[in-house]
Amino acid sequence: MARRRYPPITTGSDGLYHAWVVVGTKPNGRPDQRHVKRKTATEVEDRVDELLEQKRAGAVPRAGRGPTVQSWLLDTYLATIAPGTIDPTTVQGYRSKVVNHVLPVIGALRMDRVVADNIDAVYAAMRRKGLADATVLQVHRILARAWKIAARRRVVPRNVLVDVDPPTAKRKEMTPLTEDDARAVLAAAERRRNSARWSVALALGTRQGEALGLRWPYLLMECDECGATVKLTDWWSAGRRRCRGCDSADVGAVARVWWQLHRRSHEHGCAERAPWPCGRKRGGNCTARRLPLRSGEIHVGGGLILKEPKGKGKRTIPIPPELVAALHAHSEVQGLERMMAESAYAAHGFVFADPLGEPIDPARDWRDWKAVLALAGVRDARVHDGRHTAATLLLAQGVDMRVVQELLGHSTIKVTEGYTHVASKLAREATQRMGRRLFHPPGTP
Structure with a gap:
């Protein structure tokens, strides 16, 4: 039959x-x-x-009534799936964008009934609000990931985001400091506490969290001959200038950028989502508040944590001899503060700390940077522009792009390539100054 x-x-x-x-x-x-x-x-x-x-x-949806966009994004994707692979602070940012921009437009629709026009309507509403193209692109990436997982788990028959053209966002122009500005900043910082903080930023190109997360045990003297290492603080106290193992003079300082200091917001502990039983809007004011920590993270007080840099951020950077001298002077000042504070001094071991050894909050670090810029008479700039400055100066001096990528911990070479046009301009100006000095006798126009 x-x-x-x-x-x-x-x-x-x-x-x-x-x-x-x-x-x-x-x-x-x-x-x-x-x-x-x-x-x-x-x-x-x-x-x-x-x-x-x-x-x-092989794409039949699950049996039963499908979830709404709000239910899937808030109760499933952002509550249980994303936290497994994404930093809690990033998840909080995703949640804010979803609540403010996505749910008012398509939150009540069922996931399996959303079409490309609905997604386009979300982006159009964001543009009418005057939001930046980069923000629209961020929302697109959040939705694309959420729908991809929904299709994989058969919540929807297919990923509707493949039918939507990703919004375009212009790359933000980088504005590094000039070499003269960088010198002025370092000169102004010498008159302030923790002046070596800005020497590290401009010489090593560390991110803000990486610089604030540096601890003395991760600053080492390394022998190029035998590979032996010794803590920089022990090297200074011993007064040696050669490797203890092989007696080689080829010894240099390195910084292991293995941690970064980060501020994370507390979450509500009274419920998973609003309305909150505690009656407070902010998680930090919840009577049962909690600080979400992922495996390997270290809580150092308040909302400050130490976590490993993402991607290729974990790296070892050579320290120039001039910066080693600045760090040595900084350690001596810190040693005096430790003696004055006695038992009240925290034993975290941070290179840059407050007078009691506690880590420096990123917001306070930002205010210090603004004060140094004002003192130096340099234009206003972001803290991250110090990193841009280090990258462009390295490229302008002819350092290979792959080396710069490794030193700064860029995830791909394309990120480093974004600095080349600025570095080329700096290199051209440098060669022009050199030409004037070499080929124009003194006193000639």
Whole structure:
């Protein structure tokens, strides 16, 4: 007897047309049969064809009523899936963008009924608010990831975001400090506490969190001959200038950028999502507040944590001899502060700390940077512009791009290539100054 491949369509006592389609097998081993009920036989045939096509593609949605966009994004993706691979602070930022920009437009729609036009409507609403193209692109990436996982888990039959063109965002122009500005900043910083903080930023190109997360045990003297290492503080106290193991003079200082200091917001501990039983809006004011920590992270007080840099950020950077001298002077000042504070001094071991050894909050570090810029008479700039400055100066001096990528911990060479046009301009100005000095006798115009 021939096997019936297309399910029969029957008329029920309710006056509607019915069909039953087997689309797979349930976890308990029983057939996964879907009931199709429509007003006309044509509508039933269309739905049956859709289910059979999904069955052939292995993309049949789960049985039952699909979740809404709000339910999937807030209760599932951002609550249970994303925290497994994404930093909690980043998840909080995702949640804010979803609540403010996505849910007001499509939050009530069912996931399996969202089409490309609905996603376009979200982006159009954001642009009407005057939001930056980069923000729209961030929302697109959040939704693309959420829908990709939903399709993989058969919450939706397919990823509708593949039908949506990603918004375009212009790359933000980098504005590093000039070499003269960098010198002025270092000169102004000498009159302030923790002056070596800005020497590290401009010489090593560290990120703010990496510089604030530096600890003395991660500053080492390394022998190029035998590879032996000794803590920089022990090297100074011993007064040696050669390797203790092989007596080689090829010894240089290195910084292991293995941690970064980061501020993380507390979350509500009274419930998973609003409305909050504690009656407080901010998680930091919740009576049962909690600080989310991932594996390997270290809580150092308040909302400050130490975590490993992402991607290729974990690296070892050579320290110039001039910076070693600045760090030595800084350590002596810190030693006096430790003696004055006695038992009140915290034993965290931070290179840059407050007078009691506690880590420096990134917000306070930002204020210190602004004060140094004002004192130096240099234009206003972000803390991160110090990193841009280090990158462009290295490239302008002819340092190989791959080396710069390794020193700064860029994830890809394309990030480093973004500095080349600025570095080329600096290099051209430098060669022009050199030409004037070499080929124009003193006193000539």
